[in-house]
Amino acid sequence: MKASVLKAIELILSRDAELMDILGVTAEMSLQSSIFALLIGLPIGIWLGTCKFPGRNMLLVANRTLQGLPPVVCGLLFYMLFSGVGPFRHLKLLFTVKIMIMAQIVLITPIVISNMESYVASVAPAVRETAKGMGLGGFKTFWLLCNECMYQIISVYLLAFARSIAEVGAVSMVGGAIAWKTNVMTTAIMQYTNRGNFTLGIALGIILLTISLIVNVGISLLQRRLSR
Amino acid sequence: MNISSFSKTYDKTTVLNFSGMELQSGKIYAVIGAIGSGKSTFAKILAGVVKADRKGNYLDANSVGYMPQKNFAFRMSTKANILLNGRDEQRAEKLMDAIQIRHLESKRADRLSGGETARMALARLMMKHYDVAILDEPTAAMDMETTLLSEKLITEYVRESGCAMIMVTHSLQQARRIADEVLYFHKGKLLESGSKEQVLFAPVMAETKQFLEFYGL
Numbered sequence: 228m229k230a231s232v233l234k235a236i237e238l239i240l241s242r243d244a245e246l247m248d249i250l251g252v253t254a255e256m257s258l259q260s261s262i263f264a265l266l267i268g269l270p271i272g273i274w275l276g277t278c279k280f281p282g283r284n285m286l287l288v289a290n291r292t293l294q295g296l297p298p299v300v301c302g303l304l305f306y307m308l309f310s311g312v313g314p315f316r317h318l319k320l321l322f323t324v325k326i327m328i329m330a331q332i333v334l335i336t337p338i339v340i341s342n343m344e345s346y347v348a349s350v351a352p353a354v355r356e357t358a359k360g361m362g363l364g365g366f367k368t369f370w371l372l373c374n375e376c377m378y379q380i381i382s383v384y385l386l387a388f389a390r391s392i393a394e395v396g397a398v399s400m401v402g403g404a405i406a407w408k409t410n411v412m413t414t415a416i417m418q419y420t421n422r423g424n425f426t427l428g429i430a431l432g433i434i435l436l437t438i439s440l441i442v443n444v445g446i447s448l449l450q451r452r453l454s455r
Numbered sequence: 456m457n458i459s460s461f462s463k464t465y466d467k468t469t470v471l472n473f474s475g476m477e478l479q480s481g482k483i484y485a486v487i488g489a490i491g492s493g494k495s496t497f498a499k500i501l502a503g504v505v506k507a508d509r510k511g512n513y514l515d516a517n518s519v520g521y522m523p524q525k526n527f528a529f530r531m532s533t534k535a536n537i538l539l540n541g542r543d544e545q546r547a548e549k550l551m552d553a554i555q556i557r558h559l560e561s562k563r564a565d566r567l568s569g570g571e572t573a574r575m576a577l578a579r580l581m582m583k584h585y586d587v588a589i590l591d592e593p594t595a596a597m598d599m600e601t602t603l604l605s606e607k608l609i610t611e612y613v614r615e616s617g618c619a620m621i622m623v624t625h626s627l628q629q630a631r632r633i634a635d636e637v638l639y640f641h642k643g644k645l646l647e648s649g650s651k652e653q654v655l656f657a658p659v660m661a662e663t664k665q666f667l668e669f670y671g672l
Contacts, residue, residue, distance in 0.1 A: 353523075354527060355504075356521075356527070357526070357527040357576075359503060359504055360520060360523055361539060361579065361580070361583075362518065362519070362583070363539070371539075374531070
């Protein structure tokens, strides 16, 4: 065990080519999926948090349901749509990083929506009331609301990124964990462990844990700033 | 200026039924009444924050300023918060001096205490001159010293701007100190109104007498 850990550290320090490739694919997938999820989820979250309309509760329930969507079910869905018998087979996206990003977006956008909606709903009435009291217009009020949500937006992004980087079920199904192409940290750990190659698995585990630690420290620092 | 009649119903219960009145510029109207009498709903409807049963504008004033009961401090400095309601930095500094929060101008406003936030919100509202200014319990979170300081600022503001000020207050002493007119709300209705001498010291309605006696006036 100790020898494997030491060897793993050596592998990280030597910038092993395969390890670097896995890290590159992981970064591409996690960064892109979390950014797209934020771009989609943010306006929806703000809209649901500020507006009251018939059917809003239904949308919130639907979003909560999607939040609980098992990654393997999401993977299965994308597999069926893009495989040889699926309606989108001509796009030839199966076993590419693109489809992994798409599956991740479906999985993490509901998390972005839910977190933004609950925060916005908690501050929007007071922001609106105060802005109205000063006679400020709709644009200025919206700007003030966004300013109030700034730390929350960063916090939600980090949460989405953390979820994306740690996901394994959907990405292994639609990406196929192909070496030098679609293998990400989580799928590679699984793969190398099954093969009995603990060294690379441990190296990846160390990196994954370090990233997770950094992200969580970031989130907790932001939450401390957020607390009034 | 006129306030036209309106009503407000929540879940089939009418919480406010207002029959209308005239407002005079340069006067302070203290709105008093027990908890749940409709004072804050009255203020919120006039400010346009809450909609009455029938849509419309019930206050025929060109500009209306409103300071809510729960003051919100935006995540920026105290001075930046005040400057949200006007760009005149000199006026902002003068108001901060008057209400003794100048030393907090660079401090993040969302980290201020309740009393400091209330003072900041009062200064923020006073950055502009309005035809009608509505304050909902502006000094509820303040101690006696800052309450008296705020009252002085409020009376100076009314004199300077010539606005009609509607101030919801739970303090009869405060109404006695600074109001010109008093509006007594009882169970969602304006039961009695008139000069403070008349309403506070020679009330006509039995409910008003009972309320004033209960609060020791």
